[in-house]
Amino acid sequence: MTRSIRAMYFSPTGTTQKIITGIAGTISKHFAQETHTIDFTLPEERMKPISFSRDDIVIIGVPVYAGRVPNVLLKYLTSIMGNDALAIAVVLYGNRNYDDALIELRDILNNNGFKVIAGGAFIGEHSFSKTLAQNRPDEKDMNIVEDFANQIINKMRTSNELQTVNVKGNQPYRNYYKPINKEGIPVDIRKVTPKTNDRCLDCKLCVTVCPMGSIDPEDVTKLKGICIKCGACIKKCPSEAKYYDDQDYLRHKQELELEFSSRNEPELFL
Structure with a gap:
């Protein structure tokens, strides 16, 4: 066959x-x-x-x-x-x-x-x-x-x-895995969205790679939909202009990097 x-x-x-x-x-x-x-x-x-x-x-x-x-x-x-x-x-x-x-x-x-x-x-x-x-x-x-x-x-x-x-x-x-804060309380980072710094070249690459079509092509600092935190806009940005600053997100990221390094x-x- x-x-x-x-x-x-x-x-x-x-x-x-x-x-x-x-x-x-x-x-x-x-x-x-x-x-x-x-x-x-x-x-x-x-x-x-x-x-x-x-x-x-x-x-x-x-x-x-x-x-x-x-x-x-x-x-x-x-x-x-x-x-x-x-x-x-x-x-x-x-x-x-x-x-x-x-x-x-x-x-x-x-x-x-x-x-x-x-x-x-x-x-x-x-x-x-x-x-x-x-x-x-x-x-x-x-x-x-x-x-x-x-x-x-x-x-x-x-x-x-x-x-x-x-x-x-x-x-x-x-249930879906949830990170916890420093008090041991589960936190919801689903609504956390990326920020854009002044290194942005307005090349629109982030618009084209977003799997949810959420980055506004008229103003790439804004979202018109949800962010699933896939990392595409951050990892593919040629000028490293995209980043997260939410403290619960950053704490969870650091915990992952330390606890699951093996x-x-x-x-x-x-």
């Missing part, structure tokens, strides 16, 4: 994209097929209806936000029609924990008519930080990506009947 390979991802800073395209590239070589890419990072892409067929292999990845699949993606993800396509579910987290994100993504895909035959939790540089999991996924991660893809190929080649993969996680899912490794499920 000829399989079509589909690489599908939400990746504001490019880390999830690197993992998904790595897996898809190895699988595509085995099937001698071109990889078809669906990048749903920007809002206009999430307006397009999409469906697959039983001849497709879909490698789909999202970042982990607060231990879960980003809630801003749920409407789009639950609209995708699997139609018995095979799927590999991938989540990418910033070295703290992926909590219930992988099992949640697997369940969404299963409920949409996919058969999820493999899953993986990988590590990428944290969206809040330039030091936590710095420069990951790195060469070691990408070697694991290639091995994972080869294991998936072997599973498809040797299994008479492919089964839905079991992955780590809780059902019902845990290297985590990817977890694979086949």
